[in-house]
Amino acid sequence: MSPFERLKDYSQESITFTNRAVVALVIVILMMGILVARVYFLQVVEHDRYAAISENNRVQLQPVAPRRGLIYDRNGILLADNRPNFSLTLLKEEVSDLDATIARIGEIVELDEAEVERFKRRLNQRRRPFTSVPLKFGLTEQEIARISVDYHELPGVQVEADLVRYYPFGGSLVHALGYVGRINERELARLDPENYAATHYIGKLGVENYYEPILHGRVGFQKVETNARGRVLRVLESQDPVPGVDIQLSLDLRLQQFAEELIAGERASVVAIEPKTGEILALVSTPGYDPNLFVTGISSKDYAELRESPDLPLYNRAIRGRYPPGSTLKPFTALSAIDSGSVPLTHRVWDPGFYQLSKGGRRYRDWKRGGHGWVDLNHALAESCDVWFYDAGYRTGIDNMSDYLGRFGFGQVTSLDLPEADDALLPSRDWKRGRYNQAWYPGDSLNLSIGQGYMLATPLQLATATAVLANRGQWVRPRMIQGVVGDGEAPNLTDLEPPEPLPADVTLNNPAHWEPVIQGMVNVMHSNYGTARRSAKGAQYTMAGKTGTAQVVGIAQDAEYDSEALAERHRDHALFVAFAPVEDPQIAVAVVVENGEGGSSTAAPVAREVLDAWLVGDYENGLKEKP
Incomplete structure (x- = not known):
């Protein structure tokens, strides 16, 4: 028998162990009590509050853009239409290597440096999770087909469609109608944030600008269920947007x-x-x-050509x-x-x-x-x-x-x-x-x-x-x-007063x-x-x-x-x-x-x-x- 074994006090060790076990048990019981109390507080006392918060996280109200009103001439010929515009977008949360994905897309469709730079600026702006960011506007059918073939190699890449303004007669009417373009920051500051929540375009010049309040329409909403990451799971209910008023001009x-x-x-x-x-x-x-050219955003090159032309095509001489x-x-x-x-x-x-x-x-x-x-x-x-x-x-x-x-x-x-x-x-x-x-x-x-x-x-x-x-x-x-086309309500122009009163008869x-x-x-x-x-x-x-x-x-x-x-x-x-x-x-x-x-x-x-x-x-x- 070694001398160390003779020095052990088994009785004292047993008491120490028992004391420690009791203390540990008390701590566990206290912690369990605190946990139970917290669960009780959250699930019983604060039930209504947290249930509401959970519901708000699960169910969201999303705006739905209205269809812009059409414009006709005095004989019923369509002068300003809406047509689908297909855009190439990326969902950042599903893209593992952004630069590699953009490079791969560039092999499929033509991308210029300006488009990539604008995309990166949009990407860095504040946005909701699982919100797609446009990379290229105005895809052709051939480009859509080529992208569709390689969808399986491009996670997070998708083609989205929305309605944008289209002028079938091009420059023949631009100085009479004006045009719509993407909303800029200055315009965003003065617009109704609720009615323009889902709208990306606004009348910039001419008739499109003056009759913006009636051409735009009223925004709709849809209530959607989302998961914890914000991805839409299903639409629970919806309120359709009110389309803009179709107007008829006196132009022939x-x-x-x-x-x-x-x-x-x-x-x-x-x-x-x-x-x-x-x-x-x-x-x-x-x-x-x-x-x-201006609807989805004119290129710097095209705009420079118009602006620097000695014939001043941007100038409305009339x-x-x-x-x-x-x-x-x-x-x-x-x-x-x-x-x-x-x-x-x-x-x-x-x-x-x-x-x-x-x-x-x-x-x-x-x-x-x-x-x-x-x-x-x-x-x-x-x-x-x-x-x-x-x-x-x-x-x-x-x-x-x-x-x-x-x-x-x-x-x-x-x-x-x-x-x-x-x-x-x-x-x-x-x-x-x-x-x-x-x-x-x-x-x-x-x-x-x-x-x-x-x-x-x-x-x-x-x-x-x-x-x-x-x-x-x-x-x-x-x-x-x-006038107004169809059975729509007459335009409300009370807030659209002319800049000067009409002179009296001569x-x-x-x-x-x-x-x-x-x-x-x-x-x-x-x-x-x-x-x-x-x-x-x-x-x-x-x-x-x-x-x-x-x-x-x-x-x-x-x-x-x-x-x-x-x-x-x-x-x-x-x-x-x-x-x-x-x-x-x-x-x-x-x-x-x-x-x-x-x-x-x-x-x-x-x-x-x-x-x-x-x-x-x-x-x-x-x-x-x-x-």
Whole structure:
């Protein structure tokens, strides 16, 4: 027996073990008691609270995007459609090697660096678990087929479909309709977060922008059951979204495309309005661009080409182009002169080819170098005699002219649903003082009388003023919408107020003054001395029109305009306004051709073609036959 065995105290060891066992048992019992108490607390005392939390984790309410309302022309032709768009998306939680997966996808479909960079930015943004992130939009059928073949090798990769805007007529209507695009952060901050919870697109320009509240519709919801990771297991119940209202515009697609054909290759615009209703029949600005490029996001390369083009295809000339109206303003300045009593209706002037405010002073030239001789109101309008208007403008003064021009909508935005329309510039005595800190000089009035100087107008304003003149002063607001398609509820436009109130009807001091001014415009077209008589040849109706030529660069006082010596973009603009038939006006037209030089030779023939198309159904382009 070893000495160590003799030193062991078995009795003491037994007591120690027993004590330790008791302590351990007490600890276990206490812990079990705490655990039972906690379970009791959670399952009995806090049952209702945690049951609600569990239910919220298990059942989620997901928004469902509404179908965007369709847009039709006045004849029921679909102008803006919704069509499925197939996108390639990745579910991060199911992708083991993201870079390798993207590289493999790049072998199947074409991916550019910009798409990959945008995908990674979206991936790093805050999102819910098991939410797919788009990598490539607008997959073709061939790309979808190739991806489907390799699905088994691409866990987490899927093709998803949603409805996106599609414009079947591309650039023909972009400046009239506008377009939709993906919602940006600035727009997201001002939108209703509930109604746009599942919407990725919003109207950016034009009609799409103005009627966004009714085109968008109301969001729907579906209650879904999910697992702990957020994956949807089943749909428990749903509330269908309310689709957007389908609207019908006053645009006539055939007339729109015909007008576009007439000015193809030019930097130009055509606006046609129905005078009795204010309905816009055509609104064309060339060159245009394909709005479908912007719907899911235009590439940097394509956008740079549009932005850097010297022809400015992104610029809506019809509603934002600011042009000196030239002689197209003369019917309105003539009306201001005779109706204000500044000159009598029988006022005549001698035109030697120039006008002087004082003997030996500056000569304000007439377009006809040798002058027109004795000229009255009728010949002044028909032959576009500048000297008669210089004299009448000097006698009328800026206050009267600015007042009368304002009554016809110049210097204002009077349209209902063209939110980007420009108010251009109607000068006045106060405006010049505020802008240049200068007085208004008599020479300024002379320039204004022939539509030059500070005065600027848009093609839409010229067409609108011509429509009011055709109505003998009765105002109707120019608008694009004609009504609602089907049995849908009428659009609620109470929150979509126009930027400015509609001017009051133009009431003349002597209503008889309408007719001599309109007759002068008739003689522009139908007399043997009218400046646009060639454009009215063979017409089956009576039209009233006015040609205009607006200087782009100044010409020295004694110099003669030389087209060949000027760069193409420094040549005069060509303008023309008209309405017909004179007895019962059904259409008013304004045409502006940048650097087209002659209103009678360039713009008037375009307007005649538009009038023939609308009034007699002649859609044969007669301009093609001319050399």
